[in-house]
Amino acid sequence: MATLQLYGRERSGEGDPMTTVGIFVFPGVEELDFAGPWEVLRAWERLQPDDGQHVALLAQHDGPVDCVLGLRVTPQLTWATSPPLDVLVYPGGQGTVAQLGDETIRGWVRGLAAAGTLMTSVCTGALVFADAGLLDGRPATTHWASLDRLASLGCDIELRPDDRFVDDGDVITSAGVSAGIDMALHLVARLAGDDHARQVRRYMQYDPAPPV
Numbered sequence: 001m002a003t004l005q006l007y008g009r010e011r012s013g014e015g016d017p018m019t020t021v022g023i024f025v026f027p028g029v030e031e032l033d034f035a036g037p038w039e040v041l042r043a044w045e046r047l048q049p050d051d052g053q054h055v056a057l058l059a060q061h062d063g064p065v066d067c068v069l070g071l072r073v074t075p076q077l078t079w080a081t082s083p084p085l086d087v088l089v090y091p092g093g094q095g096t097v098a099q100l101g102d103e104t105i106r107g108w109v110r111g112l113a114a115a116g117t118l119m120t121s122v123c124t125g126a127l128v129f130a131d132a133g134l135l136d137g138r139p140a141t142t143h144w145a146s147l148d149r150l151a152s153l154g155c156d157i158e159l160r161p162d163d164r165f166v167d168d169g170d171v172i173t174s175a176g177v178s179a180g181i182d183m184a185l186h187l188v189a190r191l192a193g194d195d196h197a198r199q200v201r202r203y204m205q206y207d208p209a210p211p212v
Contacts, residue, residue, distance in 0.1 A: 018053070018054060019051070019054070019086045019087065019191065020053075020056075020083055020084065020085055020086050021041055021054065021055045021056070021087040021088075021089065022057075022058035022082060022087070022089070023041070023055065023057050023058060023089040024059070024088060024089065024090050024091065024125075025057050025059050025065045025073055025075055026059065026060065026093075026099070027065060027066055027095050028066075028067070028068050028093050028094040028095025028096075028098075029065065029067050029091050029092075029095050030067070030068050030069075030091060030093030030122075030124075030177060031067045031068065031069050031071050032177050032180070033091030033093055033125070033177055033180055034057070034089065034180075036178060036180040036181040037091075037122065037180045037181065037183065037184035037187075038055070039181070039204060040181055040184035040185055040187075040188065040200055040204070041055040041184055041187070041188070042055050043200045043203050044188045044196065044197075047196075047199055047200060047203060048199070051192045051196065053191070053192075056076040056077050056082075057073060057074075057075035057076055058075055058076075058077045058079075058085075058088075060078065061079075062078055067093070068093045068094050068095065079108065084117075085112060085117045086117060086118060087117065087118045087120060087187070088117050088118070089120050089121075089180075089184070090109075090120065090121045090125035090128060090129065091121070091122045091123060091125050092121070092123030092124030092125045092126070092127070092143065092176075092177075093123070093124065096124045096127055096128055100127060100128065100153070101131065105128060105132070106131065106132045106133075109128060109134065110133070113170070113171075116170075118170060119134060119170065120172040120173070120187060121142075121171075121172070121173045121174065122174050122177070122180035122183065123142060123143045123146075123174070123175070123177055123179070124142055124143055125142075125173075126140055126141065126146075126150055126174075127142060127150055127153055129173065130150055130154040131153050131154075134171055135154045135157050135171065135173070136155040136156060137155065137156045137158075138157065138158065138168050139157075139159075139160050139166050139168055140157055140158070140159070140160065140166055140171075140173040141159065141160045141161065141164075141165065141166050141173050141175050142173060143175060144161065144175065145176075147159050147161055163175065164179045164182045165182055165183040165186055167186065172186070181206060185197050185201055188200055
């Protein structure tokens with residue numbers, strides 16, 4: 001449980017650390033990019049509550065968020081109401097296009113990274129990290145169709161096109177859409193151990209064997 005000690009913050013009135021995980025959602029977010037990690041991380045919270053984690057959807061503003069394929073979700077937290085985050089999951093989707101070059105988004109991402117938040121991304125969420133300078137000189141991956149764009153947004157980014165996810169310490173990037181499930185299971189293993197991650201995988205009956 002040493003990694004929880006690294007990222008956890010003290011619970012009010014208790015000695016055990018609480019690990020707060022925020023999954024960012026925004027207009028045009030890809031549904032499975034956030035719903036896959038959500039399923040993994042919330043299953044972990046439900047199956048192993050003694051690990052001391054809390055997982056919530058996070059948005060920039062109050063109100064429902066319309067996803068790229070039409071799903072509408074209502075986040076529990078906003079930038080203004082969120083406690084300090086130990087982990088951020090930044091999904092991708094068409095909505096990331098408008099975020100590139102946005103100084104408000106850049107400042108928020110950089111601020112979290114500087115505060116010690118473990119920064120994780122799914123799919124084109126990595127483009128936002130690159131645009132904020134978080135991936136300069138580091139290995140990273142994203143959706144296969146956006147690898148060239150990823151390289152163009154940073155300086156000396158080492159592309160890992162064949163990796164489902166890339167863990168580079170305080171930043172973890174993952175490939176497209178379904179790869180976020182793999183990344184989130186890795187995150188559980190990193191924060192709580194392989195046995196707890198295997199329990200979550202078994203609960204989800206996640207045994208990838210594509211039918212086509």
